Amino acid sequence: MEEKNFIFKSSSAINHRATWQAPSNIALVKYWGKHGDQLPKNPSISFTLSKCVTTTTVEFTPRLSENDPWFSFLFENKEQVNFHPKIKQFLDRISIYMPGIKFQRMSISSSNSFPHSSGIASSASAMAALALCLMDWEKKSNPVLSDSLFKTKASFLARLGSGSAARSIEGPLTIWGENATFKNSTDIYAVPLTSKVHDVFYNFQDTILIVDRGTKKVSSSLGHQLMNGHPFAENRFLQANDNCELLSKILVNGDLDAFIEVVESEALTLHSMMMTSSPRFILMQPNTLTVINKIWDFRAATQLPLCFTLDAGANVHLLYPETHAPAIKIFIQEELSQHCEAGQFIEDQVGQGAKKL
Ligand code: PMV
Secondary structure (H helix, E strand, C coil): CCHHHHCCCCCCCCCEEEEEEEEEEEEEECCCCEECCCEECCCEEEEEEEEEEEEEEEEEEECCCCCCCCEEEEECCEECHHHHHHHHHHHHHHCCCCHHHHHEEEEEEEEECCCCCCCCCCHHHHHHHHHHHHHHHHHHHCCCCCHHHHHHHHHHHHHHHCHHHHHHCECCEEEECCECCECCCCCCCEEECCCCCCHHHCCCEEEEECCCCCCCCCCHHHHHHCCCCCCCHHHHHHHHHHHHHHHHHHHHHCCHHHHHHHHHHHHHHHHHHHHCCCCCCCCCCHHHHHHHHHHHHHHHHHCCCCEEEECCCCCEEEEECHHHHHHHHHHHHHHHHHHCHHHCEEEEEECCECEEC
8 A cells, every 4th residue: 555545535524523542552673763754764563552542532523714723632621732733743744645634623632541640652542543533534524435444544644643653553463664574564554463473462461560650851753863873773773674573473473482582672672772872861760670670580580471671761561471460460569569650550451453432
């Protein structure tokens, strides 16, 4: 599918209301470095989550004139003008692919299932939920739109809002960015993994330890930018491609030792890129390192397949099979929760993708 296939020109403004719930996702192979219009420098693979979701409703009405405000935005029922520039930038970008939205007034209202200021980035689930509402509007004007094009274009639009949002439409695993092993992969949208994924991964657990609830000191946009001219960038992009290939086999054969190797190496490589860019920065906190060391000790002592990954922040995602959840949850409660802000952690697991409500 090429960009030109995503252009939809509607003839008249309509009244419509759409509500979609989109999940967050956690990358196993990380996307870090972009070019052009949110195109990734390397492919990434993620687990789609299930409980960390954004729910968005958009009410579409005809826009009376250009002076009529294009959109309004409520977050958790409160007017949030500080989000306006990001939403406007997104709507401007996507209006090339659905010019008809210029003639609609959109009342957008969003809420997250995860707590306020938990330090969990919501841009992936938020942009995915908004993109799906816009696709719902397109489907109303173009009822013959196929389900598959609906989802593909939703991922394409979400990517223009926030790169990793492209991976928040479908589940349980998606790949975004061209990689030779995944024949249908592309830089312009994410696709679900088509090979038969091993049963162990279907209900994989992700417990998110809230090590730091604060907002990030360095935005991901700046972090991506710092990969331009980064001394290790080219090798990093090659490594991510190799790790996608490795993971494609692991996800089918269920080899958890190999899974842990790839996933933890990816997490620490992401943070190594941050620590070696110019300017350099560190998003991990002392408690992030304490938790990592405790996970390694626990794994050595129990042989249980518990591993970690990190986002662009200090919080730690603990990944493990559901069969080992009872023992691991005791370990989290007794040993790890003391390193979380206010003892806070979120229990999530792999999910099947976004839902229309
Ligand atoms: O989608 P962005 O621009 O917020 O970048 C996300 C980057 C990471 O979360 C660090 C990695 C990833 O692949 O999700």
